[in-house]
Amino acid sequence: MxxxxxxxxxxxxxxxxxxxxxxxxxxxxxxxxxxxxxxxxxxxxxxxxxxxxxxxxxxxxxxxxxxxxxxxxxxxxxxxxxxxxxxxxxxxxxxxxxxxxxxxxxxxxxxxxxxxxxxxxxxxxxxxxxxxxxxxxxxxxxxxxxxxxxxxxxxxxxxxxxxxxxxxxxxxxxxxxxxxxxxxxxxxxxxxxxxxxxxxxxxxxxxxxxxxxxxxxxxxxxxxxxxxxxxxxxxxxxxxxxxxxxxxxxxxxxxxxxxxxxxxxxxxxxxxxxxxxxxxxxxxxxxxxxxxxxxxxxxxxxxxxxxxxxxxxxxxEEEDIQEKRNAVRLPRVQGQISFQDVTFAYQDGAPVLERLNLTIDPGKTVALVGTTGVGKSTLASLVNRFYDPQAGSIRVDGIDLRDVTISSLRDNISMVLQDTFLFDGSVYDNIAYGWKDATRKDVIAAANAAKAHDFIAQMEQGYDTLIGERGVRLSGGQKQRLSIARAILRNAPILILDEATSALDTKTEQEIQQELDDISKDRTTLVIAHRLSTIRHADQIVVLDGTEVAEMGTHEELLRSGGIYSRLYESQAS
Ligand SMILES: Nc1ncnc2c1ncn2[C@@H]1O[C@H](COP(=O)(O)OP(=O)(O)OP(=O)(O)O)[C@@H](O)[C@H]1O
Incomplete structure (x- = not known):
C-alpha cells in the first residue's frame, strides 16, 4: 500500500x-x-x-x-x-x-x-x-x-x-x-x-x-x-x-x-x-x-x-560523499594541496592512512612511492573526493574540499589512471570527453602531445574510427595514450598520474614522459609510478610506509639518506 x-x-x-x-x-x-x-x-x-x-x-x-x-x-x-x-x-x-x-x-x-x-x-x-x-x-x-x-x-x-x-x-x-x-x-x-x-x-x-x-x-x-x-x-x-x-x-x-x-x-x-x-x-x-x-x-x-x-x-540510500548545502564553487586554483592529520580506512579498524600530513606546493611535481598496497592510489583518490577521510581534512589552496561543490573541485583536476576506460564511440569523442567545449584543433593538439596522433592518423577513418565494442580494439599502450590525451585536453591545474605510463614500452614511456614533464610544469602534479626511473626528476618524492609518510625529499636527498627509497631504487637498478 x-x-x-x-x-x-x-x-x-x-x-x-x-x-x-x-x-x-x-x-x-x-x-x-x-x-x-x-x-x-x-x-x-x-x-x-x-x-x-x-x-x-x-x-x-x-x-x-x-x-x-x-x-x-x-x-x-x-x-x-x-x-x-x-x-x-x-x-x-x-x-x-x-x-x-x-x-x-x-x-x-x-x-x-x-x-x-x-x-x-x-x-x-x-x-x-x-x-x-x-x-x-x-x-x-x-x-x-x-x-x-x-x-x-x-x-x-x-x-x-x-x-x-x-x-x-x-x-x-x-x-x-x-x-x-x-x-x-x-x-x-x-x-x-x-x-x-x-x-x-x-x-x-x-x-x-x-x-x-x-x-x-x-x-x-x-x-x-x-x-x-x-x-x-x-x-x-x-x-x-x-x-x-x-x-x-x-x-x-x-x-x-x-x-x-x-x-x-x-x-x-x-x-x-x-x-x-x-x-x-x-x-x-x-x-x-x-x-x-x-x-x-x-x-x-x-x-x-x-x-x-x-x-x-x-x-x-544516503550518499556517503555529500555536498554541503552551502557549498561554494571552487574557482580555478593555484594548486596547493595539503593533507592535515588525514585518517582513512576502507573498513573500520583497518586504516590505510593514519594522521597523515603532507603539503604539496602549487605547480610542483610530487611523486608518491611505496610498496604495493601501501595506499598511494588511495591518497590520490581522496583529492577528488572519490572518498572522504574519516578524520582530518584535505585542502586545496587552503579551502577544505568539503566546503566546495564536487563538480567545481573535479573541474580543477585531471586524472590518468592505471586502468584506462574508453567509451564505445570514436577516437575523437573519447579524447573530447575530457573537455566538452574542445574544438577539433584542441583535440588534435592533445593527441599530438600524448604521442597518439600518428597511430590515430594511420587508422582507416582517423579520428572518426570507432573503438570499443563496436569498433577496433586498441592495444594497452594505445588506450593509455588516448587517456593521456583526454587528460591533457582537460587542462586542469591539478594533474594526477596514477601509473599513467605503466602500459607503455620503455621507449614510448620516455617519449610520453617528456610530454608529461612539459604539461606538468605549470600545474601541481601527483605522480604514482612503480618504475622509479620515471619520477627521479620530481620536485619532491614522498615515501609512504605503513600508514604514514616515512621519507620526503628529492631523489638525490633520499638516495643520500640511505632509507627506504634508496633501498627500493637500488633493488630496481640491479
Ligand atoms: N575499494 C577498496 N575496498 C577495500 N580495500 C581497498 C579498496 N581499494 C584499496 N583497498 C586496500 O587499501 C590498501 C591501499 O590500496 P591502494 O590501491 O591505495 O595501494 P597502492 O599503494 O596504490 O597499491 P599499488 O601500488 O599496488 O597500486 C590496500 O591494502 C588495498 O587492498
Missing part, C-alpha cells in the same frame, strides 16, 4: 492522463453491466409473451450496441492514457536511478554488483508500468464491479443476493492468506534474479581470467546454483499461487450452487421469475470475479512492489 501511494505521488506529473484513464475505466466498467441486464430483459419479454417482442428486442439490441461502443472506447482510452503515464514514469525512474548512481562514491560500487545495479534500472523500474497501467486500473475495475453488480443483485432479489454473499468471507480469507505468503516470496525471487544478472555480468567481464585459469567448471557451477536458487524461489511462490487459485474457483462454484438451489425454491414459491434467475446467475459470475481476481491482483501488485522497493531503496 505504501508503495502504491509512493508510485502515485511520484507520478503526479501525469495525473491528468491518469484522470482521463480513470474516466475511461469507469465508463467501460459501467457499460459492461448492461449485457446480463439485457439477457434478463429479453428472457422476461419472451416468458411474458409480449406482442411487441421484435420492437423491444430491437431497442435492447441498440442499447447493447451503445453500451458495447462505450465499453470499447473507455477500454481503449484507459489503456493508452494509463500506459502513457506509466511508461513516462518508468523513464523518470530510470533517469533518477542512473543519476543517483552518478552521485554515489566508489565505495558504493565496490560493494554492489554491476549486474544488480543494471537490473534495477532495466527490470525493476519497469514494474512501475505493471503498477500504474495494470494493477491500479484493475483494482478500480474490481472495486466498481463488486459494488455495482452487488447493487444490481440486490435489486433483482435481496434473499438471493444475501445467500450469494455467504462465500465471500471464505474467498477473502484465502486471498489474504495467499498475498501475505506471496509478497515476501516474490521479493526473494527478485533478489535471486538480480544475483544471476550480477554473476553473469561479472563473469562476462572476467571471461579472460576464467579461461586462463580454466575455471569454467566452477563458474558454470556457480551460475547453475544461482539459476536453481531462482527456480526454487519461483516454484515456492508458484506453489502457493497454483493451490490457492483452484481453491478459489471451487469456493466460487459453491456460491453458484447455493443460488441455484435457493433460486429454484423461490421460483417454486412464485417469489422469483425465470428471467430473474437467468439474470442473477449471469451477474453472479461478474460479482465473484473481483474477489477471485483479488488474489491475482495482490500477487501482481506484490511482485511489482518488490521490484519497485529495490528502486526506491537505491533512491533513498
Amino acid at each position: 505504501k508503495i502504491a501511494w509512493r508510485v502515485l505521488l511520484g507520478a503526479r506529473k501525469y495525473w491528468l492522463q491518469l484522470g482521463i484513464g480513470f474516466v475511461g475505466v469507469v465508463m467501460a466498467t459501467i457499460a459492461g453491466f448492461y449485457l446480463p441486464w439485457a439477457i434478463r430483459s429479453l428472457t422476461q419479454l419472451a416468458t411474458e409473451g409480449s406482442s411487441q417482442f421484435a420492437a423491444e428486442a430491437l431497442k435492447i439490441g441498440l442499447l447493447l450496441l451503445g453500451a458495447t461502443c462505450v465499453q470499447a472506447m473507455g477500454t481503449s482510452l484507459a489503456g493508452y492514457m494509463n500506459h502513457y503515464a506509466a511508461l513516462h514514469y518508468v523513464a523518470d525512474l530510470r533517469t533518477r536511478l542512473y543519476s543517483k548512481y552518478q552521485q554515489m562514491s566508489l565505495r558504493y560500487f565496490h560493494r554492489s554488483r554491476t549486474g544488480d545495479l543494471t537490473g534495477r534500472v532495466v527490470n525493476d523500474a519497469m514494474e512501475a508500468e505493471i503498477f500504474i497501467a495494470h494493477a491500479i486500473p484493475d483494482f478500480i475495475v474490481n472495486g466498481l464491479t463488486f459494488i455495482g453488480v452487488g447493487i444490481l443483485l440486490l435489486t433483482i432479489n435481496v434473499k438471493l443476493a444475501l445467500i450469494s454473499l455467504i462465500t465471500i468471507p471464505l474467498l477473502l480469507a484465502i486471498t489474504i492468506w495467499q498475498s501475505k505468503r506471496l509478497s515476501p516470496l516474490w521479493g526473494e525471487n527478485s533478489k535471486a534474479r538480480g544475483e544471476i544478472a550480477g554473476k553473469v555480468q561479472e563473469n562476462l567481464s572476467g571471461m579472460k581470467e576464467i579461461q586462463i585459469f580454466n575455471r569454467q567448471e566452477e563458474e558454470r557451477g556457480n551460475v547453475s546454483r544461482l539459476a536453481t536458487k531462482h527456480t526454487n524461489t519461483y516454484l515456492r511462490a508458484s506453489l502457493f499461487y497454483e493451490t490457492s487459485v483452484p481453491l478459489l474457483a471451487f469456493v466460487t462454484a459453491l456460491g453458484t450452487v447455493l443460488v441455484v438451489i435457493l433460486g429454484g425454491r423461490l421460483l417454486a414459491a412464485g417469489e422469483l421469475s425465470i428471467a430473474d434467475i437467468i439474470g442473477f446467475i449471469a451477474y453472479l459470475g461478474m460479482f465473484y470475479q473481483p474477489v477471485k481476481s483479488f488474489s491475482g491482483l495482490v500477487e501482481m501488485g506484490g511482485r511489482a512492489a518488490a521490484g519497485l522497493k529495490r528502486v526506491y531503496d537505491v533512491l533513498e
Whole structure:
C-alpha cells in the first residue's frame, strides 16, 4: 500500500492522463453491466409473451450496441492514457536511478554488483508500468464491479443476493492468506534474479581470467546454483499461487450452487421469475470475479512492489560523499594541496592512512612511492573526493574540499589512471570527453602531445574510427595514450598520474614522459609510478610506509639518506 501511494505521488506529473484513464475505466466498467441486464430483459419479454417482442428486442439490441461502443472506447482510452503515464514514469525512474548512481562514491560500487545495479534500472523500474497501467486500473475495475453488480443483485432479489454473499468471507480469507505468503516470496525471487544478472555480468567481464585459469567448471557451477536458487524461489511462490487459485474457483462454484438451489425454491414459491434467475446467475459470475481476481491482483501488485522497493531503496540510500548545502564553487586554483592529520580506512579498524600530513606546493611535481598496497592510489583518490577521510581534512589552496561543490573541485583536476576506460564511440569523442567545449584543433593538439596522433592518423577513418565494442580494439599502450590525451585536453591545474605510463614500452614511456614533464610544469602534479626511473626528476618524492609518510625529499636527498627509497631504487637498478 505504501508503495502504491509512493508510485502515485511520484507520478503526479501525469495525473491528468491518469484522470482521463480513470474516466475511461469507469465508463467501460459501467457499460459492461448492461449485457446480463439485457439477457434478463429479453428472457422476461419472451416468458411474458409480449406482442411487441421484435420492437423491444430491437431497442435492447441498440442499447447493447451503445453500451458495447462505450465499453470499447473507455477500454481503449484507459489503456493508452494509463500506459502513457506509466511508461513516462518508468523513464523518470530510470533517469533518477542512473543519476543517483552518478552521485554515489566508489565505495558504493565496490560493494554492489554491476549486474544488480543494471537490473534495477532495466527490470525493476519497469514494474512501475505493471503498477500504474495494470494493477491500479484493475483494482478500480474490481472495486466498481463488486459494488455495482452487488447493487444490481440486490435489486433483482435481496434473499438471493444475501445467500450469494455467504462465500465471500471464505474467498477473502484465502486471498489474504495467499498475498501475505506471496509478497515476501516474490521479493526473494527478485533478489535471486538480480544475483544471476550480477554473476553473469561479472563473469562476462572476467571471461579472460576464467579461461586462463580454466575455471569454467566452477563458474558454470556457480551460475547453475544461482539459476536453481531462482527456480526454487519461483516454484515456492508458484506453489502457493497454483493451490490457492483452484481453491478459489471451487469456493466460487459453491456460491453458484447455493443460488441455484435457493433460486429454484423461490421460483417454486412464485417469489422469483425465470428471467430473474437467468439474470442473477449471469451477474453472479461478474460479482465473484473481483474477489477471485483479488488474489491475482495482490500477487501482481506484490511482485511489482518488490521490484519497485529495490528502486526506491537505491533512491533513498544516503550518499556517503555529500555536498554541503552551502557549498561554494571552487574557482580555478593555484594548486596547493595539503593533507592535515588525514585518517582513512576502507573498513573500520583497518586504516590505510593514519594522521597523515603532507603539503604539496602549487605547480610542483610530487611523486608518491611505496610498496604495493601501501595506499598511494588511495591518497590520490581522496583529492577528488572519490572518498572522504574519516578524520582530518584535505585542502586545496587552503579551502577544505568539503566546503566546495564536487563538480567545481573535479573541474580543477585531471586524472590518468592505471586502468584506462574508453567509451564505445570514436577516437575523437573519447579524447573530447575530457573537455566538452574542445574544438577539433584542441583535440588534435592533445593527441599530438600524448604521442597518439600518428597511430590515430594511420587508422582507416582517423579520428572518426570507432573503438570499443563496436569498433577496433586498441592495444594497452594505445588506450593509455588516448587517456593521456583526454587528460591533457582537460587542462586542469591539478594533474594526477596514477601509473599513467605503466602500459607503455620503455621507449614510448620516455617519449610520453617528456610530454608529461612539459604539461606538468605549470600545474601541481601527483605522480604514482612503480618504475622509479620515471619520477627521479620530481620536485619532491614522498615515501609512504605503513600508514604514514616515512621519507620526503628529492631523489638525490633520499638516495643520500640511505632509507627506504634508496633501498627500493637500488633493488630496481640491479
Ligand atoms: N575499494 C577498496 N575496498 C577495500 N580495500 C581497498 C579498496 N581499494 C584499496 N583497498 C586496500 O587499501 C590498501 C591501499 O590500496 P591502494 O590501491 O591505495 O595501494 P597502492 O599503494 O596504490 O597499491 P599499488 O601500488 O599496488 O597500486 C590496500 O591494502 C588495498 O587492498
